[in-house]
Amino acid sequence: ERFTRMKTTVYVLLFAAVSHAAVLGADNAQGSDAGPSGCCDWPSCYDERTGLCLDTCLNTWAQCPAKLFLMNCYSQYLSPFGELPLQCFPDAAPHLQEAEELGLSGPPAKIRAELHKLNAKNCHPRTGICRPIIP
Numbered sequence: 001e002r003f004t005r006m007k008t009t010v011y012v013l014l015f016a017a018v019s020h021a022a023v024l025g026a027d028n029a030q031g032s033d034a035g036p037s038g039c040c041d042w043p044s045c046y047d048e049r050t051g052l053c054l055d056t057c058l059n060t061w062a063q064c065p066a067k068l069f070l071m072n073c074y075s076q077y078l079s080p081f082g083e084l085p086l087q088c089f090p091d092a093a094p095h096l097q098e099a100e101e102l103g104l105s106g107p108p109a110k111i112r113a114e115l116h117k118l119n120a121k122n123c124h125p126r127t128g129i130c131r132p133i134i135p
Contacts, residue, residue: 036081039088045073059090074109
């Protein structure tokens with residue numbers, strides 16, 4: 001009888017712990033619907049500017065795998081959060097503060113185009129040395 005009572009107590013404690021964990025997990029899941037936690041919340045996508053596939057978690061471009069269709073990074077249907085934000089593009093991320101200071105606003109495609117104009121370089125064909133183009 002003592003063994004049965006101890007076994008019952010263990011089962012009750014185990015049930016209580018699992019129930020408590022399930023309730024906490026449900027609360028955390030509801031809180032995560034508020035918005036994205038980072039670039040990894042978007043899937044890999046096709047970057048039409050570079051002609052490469054962008055791995056949003058690794059923040060790198062690579063050749064697109066054959067026979068794989070990826071959505072355009074600028075598509076509003078890319079994820080439940082919409083198009084890929086500017087800070088998730090490897091070429092734009094280092095210039096976010098500059099874009100903000102210049103008052104650049106709008107969709108990521110427009111801001112990236114403006115940033116590329118501002119950071120244009122003239123590269124020597126033989127030496128490969130690049131210098132900024134000053135307007």
